[in-house]
Amino acid sequence: MVTIKDIADRAGVSFSTVSKALRDSPLVQNKTKQHILSIAKEMGYQPNLAARSLVSRKSGAIGVVWPSIERAALSSLITKINEQLEKKGYITLLSISHLESAIEIFRRYQVDAILVFGDRDSISSFSSISPLQIPILTYGAAGYTPFSTVDVNRGQAVRLAVRHLARLGHKDIAYIGEPQTQDPLQTVKIEAFRDEIVQLGLQARDNAVLQMNGLEFHDGYLAARAMLEQTPRPTAVISGGIDLTRGILRAIGEHGLSVPHDVSVVSYDNLPQMEDIGVPMTVVGVAIATITAHITTAILELIDQPESLKTVYLEPELVVRASTSHLNND
DNA sequence: TACGCATGGGAACAGAGCCG
DNA sequence: CGGCTCTGTTCCCATGCGTA
Known part of the structure; x- marks a missing residue:
């Protein structure tokens, strides 16, 4: 490996001068600096990060x-x-x-x-x-x-979703995003969902929150299929995340229904790709x-x-x- | 303006001292 | 004397202060 010593030998200066030149220090004459830089480039010098962090402690x-x-x-x-x-x-x-x-x-x-x-x-x-x-x-x-x-x-995000749907006249809202294993990040959302439903005086069904194994595409897909079988069918659903949402959209499509005509969907996760994942998604979350x-x-x-x-x-x-x-x- | 030298953490090595 | 542990030294490389 090429080190600043090698460059120093070739340039006929001390290695500390090379170090300064490479770091564009004002303590090195411009002419010397240029000379050193061209030699460094020619020799393919790359600074040794281990050595650098040894000194800088960073x-x-x-x-x-x-x-x-x-x-x-x-x-x-x-x-x-x-x-x-x-x-x-x-x-x-x-x-x-x-x-x-x-x-x-x-x-x-x-x-x-x-x-x-x-x-x-x-x-x-x-x-x-x-x-x-x-x-x-x-x-x-x-x-x-x-x-x-x-x-x-997160709780506030879900509350925003519920309020939005309520404003649009929805009273029967489902939530997809409760994994079987206890997950504090999801629990917060679900608690907020249940609480907001009660606060707004909406329909609080026992099976409004759908159970699932995980939080991936397939989990959303299966949960949505289960939801669509419910009678009466919820008119809106809140999804716990983008992967679930993709699965939910698939299930709704396969069921011969359309978004938002038959089912309104609000998804958690405020991501750029939400602008179009089949449907331009209404989302809640921090950008x-x-x-x-x-x-x-x-x-x-x-x-x-x-x-x-x-x-x-x-x-x-x-x-x-x-x-x-x-x-x-x- | 350029050089000398100490510095940093850790691997590798050298040497001392011990045991059977 | 071979083999072992333990301690101490050197080296790696870039940086930056102090000095000529």
Whole structure:
């Protein structure tokens, strides 16, 4: 490997001068600088990050723990976060391992901060993390972790959805998004759903919330099929997430029904791709760009002040598109 | 303006001291 | 004397302060 020493030998200067020249220091004459730069380029020099972080005590890397790789909503989050951190000179290391082993690996790489996406599995293991020197930011796990957190007011999002449908005249509303295994992130939404139904004096049916195995396409599909068999059939449905929504739309289509004429659909997850997933979706949630901006800011702050502890709660919005309409009385 | 030198964490190595 | 553990040293490379 080419090091600054090799460049120094070739250029006939000391390696500290090469270091300064490569970092565009004003302490090196422009002529010398250009000479050194051209030699570095010619020799194909790449700075050794390990050595650099040895001195600076910063690795310039941020570890992201992302255990549920199959969820579409999270994948657009991570893409954007990576983009924004890159602009700030950081690289992101992604781990899809379990929380404990992911953190251990990141410690060895000496990342400057760790971002953890909370999900059912990671939430339960937060308590077992031994205190460490690396700052940790969690997303989607407010109230479950001793760390700084950026989170979304999920309950409020679902309330917005219920109110929107109620305003359109719907009284019989279903909710698809209750996995069999206890998932705190989903439970919050479901509780808000039930509560808002009662608050608005709508029909509170026992089977309004549909059970399912998981939160993926097929789960939404099966739950929607079950819902469409109910009599009377709900006139509107709220979906717990984008993957479920895709399955729900499929089931409705196969049933020979149309959205929103026969069934209005509001989906959780305020993602750009929601503008058209067969139907332009009415959605509730915090826009991805807003979430990622807050996460990025919070991480950078945490690197500057590792001791600080901060919880940011983001308020969701309702974006009305073509998947919801007034109740038909025909 | 350019150079000398200390610095950082950890792997690899050298040497000392011990045991059977 | 071979084999072992334990301690101490050197090296990796880029950075940046102090100095010539």
